[in-house]
Amino acid sequence: xxxxxxxxxxxxxxxxxxxxxxxxxxxxxxxxxxxxxxxxxxxxxxxxxxxxxxxxxxxxxxxxxxxxxxxxxxxxxxxxxxxxxxxxxxxxxxxxxxxxxxxxxxxxxxxxxxxxxxxxxxxxxxxxxxxxxxxxxxxxxxxxxxxxxxxxxxxxxxxxxxxxxxxxxxxxxxxxxxxxxxxxxxxxxxxxxxxxxxxxxxxxxxxxxxxxxxxxxxxxxxxxxxxxxxxxxxxxxxxxxxxxxxxxxxxxxxxxxxxxxxxxxxxxxxxxxxxxxxxxxxxxxxxxxxxxxxxxxxxxxxxxxxxxxxxxxxxxxxxxxxxxxxxxxxxxxxxxxxxxxxxxxxxxxxxxxxxxxxxxxxxxxxxxxxxxxxxxxxxxxxxxxxxxxxxxxxxxxxxxxxxx
Amino acid sequence: xxxxxxxxxxxxxxxxxxxxxxxxxxxxxxxxxxxxxxxxxxxxxxxxxxxxxxxxxxxxxxxxxxxxxxxxxxxxxxxxxxx
Numbered sequence: 033x034x035x036x037x038x039x040x041x042x043x044x045x046x047x048x049x050x051x052x053x054x055x056x057x058x059x060x061x062x063x064x065x066x067x068x069x070x071x072x073x074x075x076x077x078x079x080x081x082x083x084x085x086x087x088x089x090x091x092x093x094x095x096x097x098x099x100x101x102x103x104x105x106x107x108x109x110x111x112x113x114x115x116x117x118x119x120x121x122x123x124x125x126x127x128x129x130x131x132x133x134x135x136x137x138x139x140x141x142x143x144x145x146x147x148x149x150x151x152x153x154x155x156x157x158x159x160x161x162x163x164x165x166x167x168x169x170x171x172x173x174x175x176x177x178x179x180x181x182x183x184x185x186x187x188x189x190x191x192x193x194x195x196x197x198x199x200x201x202x203x204x205x206x207x208x209x210x211x212x213x214x215x216x217x218x219x220x221x222x223x224x225x226x227x228x229x230x231x232x233x234x235x236x237x238x239x240x241x242x243x244x245x246x247x248x249x250x251x252x253x254x255x256x257x258x259x260x261x262x263x264x265x266x267x268x269x270x271x272x273x274x275x276x277x278x279x280x281x282x283x284x285x286x287x288x289x290x291x292x293x294x295x296x297x298x299x300x301x302x303x304x305x306x307x308x309x310x311x312x313x314x315x316x317x318x319x320x321x322x323x324x325x326x327x328x329x330x331x332x333x334x335x336x337x338x339x340x341x342x343x344x345x346x347x348x349x350x351x352x353x354x355x356x357x358x359x360x361x362x363x364x365x366x367x368x369x370x371x372x373x374x375x376x377x378x379x380x381x382x383x384x385x386x387x388x389x390x391x392x393x394x395x396x397x398x399x400x401x402x403x404x405x406x407x408x409x410x411x412x413x414x415x416x417x418x419x420x421x422x423x424x425x426x427x428x429x430x431x432x433x434x435x436x
Numbered sequence: 437x438x439x440x441x442x443x444x445x446x447x448x449x450x451x452x453x454x455x456x457x458x459x460x461x462x463x464x465x466x467x468x469x470x471x472x473x474x475x476x477x478x479x480x481x482x483x484x485x486x487x488x489x490x491x492x493x494x495x496x497x498x499x500x501x502x503x504x505x506x507x508x509x510x511x512x513x514x515x516x517x518x519x
Contacts, residue, residue, distance in 0.1 A: 180497075389476075
């Protein structure tokens with residue numbers, strides 16, 4: 033058997049997807065018009081699946097910051113953080129993130145994925161125990177693997193199950209790290225952080241929260257779900273990304289734990305990759321400034337989220353979670369999800385098609401994400417297109433074709 | 437409850453039925469991926485059911501060494517004895 037033959041099964045599934053239309057995993061944006069519009073296959077499309085929560089990708093201040101940084105610092109650093117890749121702007125961004133989150137220290141990574149790898153691999157080792165939520169993002173699973181730690185998976189969003197597992201470990205002297213996310217990316221469901229904080233306190237474990245989808249979105253100041261839940265003091269490590277609400281690329285880990293800075297010379301994913309480009313760093317700084325200076329952005333995002341959620345629910349569609357900027361519509365099966373996704377795109381609406389095993393409980397989802405930059409008209413159009421496509425789908429599936 | 441090798445096997449087989457959509461005959465040699473078609477997520481979900489039933493932790497790190505039903509029975513038994 034050759035190396036690539038092991039993918040024969042998954043390739044066959046991929047081929048079946050293509051029979052329904054275009055390849056959902058190879059969408060090409062021919063032209064980006066704005067934070068909420070693009071041209072795909074020659075068609076004007078409203079983007080309703082980009083995680084661009086605050087719509088900052090075309091913000092004039094962020095654009096200027098990026099172009100100024102390129103002019104002043106060049107297009108790339110051509111080096112790692114531990115060699116020639118730390119500029120004063122990297123350190124300034126780290127200080128600004130730490131200040132924003134009320135932490136002593138922050139480390140910046142080139143992507144959010146690498147932030148999880150770097151923080152997890154830096155914190156835990158073979159003699160430690162990590163307890164992770166079952167629905168954790170792939171970057172958390174991959175980071176956990178790098179640690180060599182004993183990995184224990186607890187039921188999604190279940191402080192009771194975490195508590196039971198920590199009780200079983202009560203005589204185990206090893207250090208224990210609990211890993212959860214603020215908001216889970218597929219369904220948009222929120223972790224009960226106050227209860228998790230209580231469990232971790234009682235068992236003297238350390239807690240890491242990935243606020244990838246909640247930074248700039250939740251909390252009075254946009255610091256995330258931990259702020260909204262009032263448990264920031266119980267969160268030992270915060271991880272986040274710049275590629276969602278901050279509209280650029282990169283990630284970070286932040287903490288006030290003594291010794292956190294040691295990760296700068298022990299975390300391999302931090303040390304052995306080229307550092308973020310000056311443009312990415314400058315954009316993240318400008319966008320973080322916008323989050324701090326313009327709470328109205330968050331207000332607009334939530335107004336839009338409520339509108340999208342209630343309009344889609346009013347159509348009788350099944351929405352997977354309470355109101356949040358992630359509005360995941362549950363479809364009955366893969367065939368229906370793929371057909372509907374194609375129909376939506378043909379009618380000028382892009383959402384994410386999310387299929388098992390990338391989704392919890394085998395769900396097939398049309399995952400929408402709302403932006404502060406969406407206009408009311410755009411949200412109305414997205415919901416109208418959902419309505420007409422669903423009608424079309426029902427006709428196609430349940431009305432016998434002429435050939436029958 | 438006290439588990440013996442036999443009761444562990446019986447219980448593992450009972451739990452595995454939920455992961456056996458084609459109702460194939462389960463033997464000690466049954467391959468979890470080859471015969472039952474379990475992917476990595478399915479294997480982790482199976483482990484969670486076993487953990488609940490046997491009230492024991494089965495770390496994910498042990499999964500790469502578990503290929504057959506017999507491996508599963510031995511892994512569960514070893515974990516029970518450790519506790």
